[in-house]
Amino acid sequence: MKKLLLTGANGFVGSVLLERLLNAGYQVTCTTSSTKSQSRDYECINLDIRDGTAVENAVKKVKPTHLIHLAAISNVATSFSDPYLTWETNVLGTINLLEAIKSQAPDCFSLFVSSSEVYGSSFKSGIPLDEESKCLPLNPYAASKLATEAAIGQYFATSLRGVIARPFNHIGPGQSPDFVTASFAKQIAEIENLKQAPIIHVGNLDANRDFLDVHDVCRAYIKLLEHEDNTFPHNIYNICSGKPYKIKNLLEIMLSQSATNIDVKLDHARLRPSDIPFAVGCNKRIATDVNWQPESSIEQTLGSLLNYWRKHSKSAVLRNQVS
Structure with missing residues (x-):
């Protein structure tokens, strides 16, 4: 066992x-x-x-x-x-x-x-x-x-x-909105549920991760x-994936998965002066020694994250209506 x-x-x-x-x-x-x-x-x-x-x-x-x-x-x-x-x-x-x-x-x-x-x-x-x-x-x-x-x-x-x-x-689903993609997903879901004005607040979108x-x-x-x-x-x-993804492109993918028109606004409070512009890894060692490669596409992953926050936001709306 x-x-x-x-x-x-x-x-x-x-x-x-x-x-x-x-x-x-x-x-x-x-x-x-x-x-x-x-x-x-x-x-x-x-x-x-x-x-x-x-x-x-x-x-x-x-x-x-x-x-x-x-x-x-x-x-x-x-x-x-x-x-x-x-x-x-x-x-x-x-x-x-x-x-x-x-x-x-x-x-x-x-x-x-x-x-x-x-x-x-x-x-x-x-x-x-x-x-x-x-x-x-x-x-x-x-x-x-x-x-x-x-x-x-x-x-x-x-x-x-x-x-x-x-x-x-x-x-992925369940991650804290303190992290960038979960923050995007939560804001989009709350905009769709009319809990937030149709403006998504962002920090540095030029970093590659x-x-x-x-x-x-x-x-x-x-x-x-x-x-x-x-x-x-x-x-x-x-x-790691070994691929650089610009934060701006991830946001664009998530916005494309919503039917709502949403504006993007820079929030200076979300900027970090010491932000590293490029943070990407090489996965050759684990691919060679263990035969591991990522299987999920970034579109699938962002979609599941967005759907998680949609369910979470909708549930909160329903609870408020009942109470």
């Missing part, structure tokens, strides 16, 4: 990944930092990964054969406003988990999720970056992820088995878990 421990299961990615893991036949135990509804299909443990004793007890109870570690402070703004929480959660929390695996489930194969943010200033080269590119983080979140990678690498070199994933931007459907990212995680004998020629894998 494949017994998998999934941390951070209450997040955007965790919810999607949980369903795919169950469909793939894993016996899943989730850990969350907040209450998550229980199910007959999986167990859920409320866990603060900063608590080393609690982490060890959880790993001892589950005795996982596999681990996917998603739990993290991943909001860049939060990393600036509360760097202590960010470093304690992302670095020390991961070390707590590594120590628990080492002592309680040493044969466990682990997938640690980092971030493309670790490349930072290297994106200024204007070319797709591979895993050998320099990591020059530009914010506390990215710096904490790079420090975590260094800690994990030490455990891989001496005792534990696993890989590190560096996912690029991934989008590497976007993936969240389901493609989760499929990559599972392929990494299930790779033959869990042996890899490398410890780190980008998860």
Whole structure:
């Protein structure tokens, strides 16, 4: 029986990944930092990964054969406003988990999720970056992820088995409107439901980014878990499309999927002075070693995101009418 421990299961990615893991036949135990509804299909443990004793007890109870570690402070703004929480959660929390695996489930194969943010200033080269590119983080979140990678690498070199994933931007239903495409989708849906004037407020539309459907990212995680004998020629894998998508073009696709006439207005509050103009990855390593490629088209992904917010906005309208 494949017994998998999934941390951070209450997040955007965790919810999607949980369903795919169950469909793939894993016996899943989730850990969350907040209450998550229980199910007959999986167990859920409320866990603060900063608590080393609690982490060890959880790993001892589950005795996982596999681990996917998603739990993290991943909001860049939060990393600036509360760097202590960010470093304690992302670095020390991961070390707590590594120590628990080492002592309680040493044969466990682990997938640690980092971030493309670790490349930072290297994106200024204007070319797709591979895993050998320099990591020059530009914010506390990215710096904490790079420090975590260094800690994990030490455990891989001496005792534990696993890989590190560096996912690029991934989008889909359920993502917070703090992220650009979800913000577009929410605004379009609210305009269609007459909850917002027919003007969509935007920030920098000229930036190029590497976007993936969240389901493609989760499929990559599972392929990494299930790779033959869990042996890899490398410890780190980008998860990316390898394609640059200009934010302006994504907005145009979403607007074309609406029958409503909508004007676009620049909101200076949404501009970020340090915004990197080009952040795209190279996926040659994961394509070669694991035979993974994204399957969803950007049009499909943006359409599913827009339909999610349409349903969400319509439900809110109906609730207000009833009340």
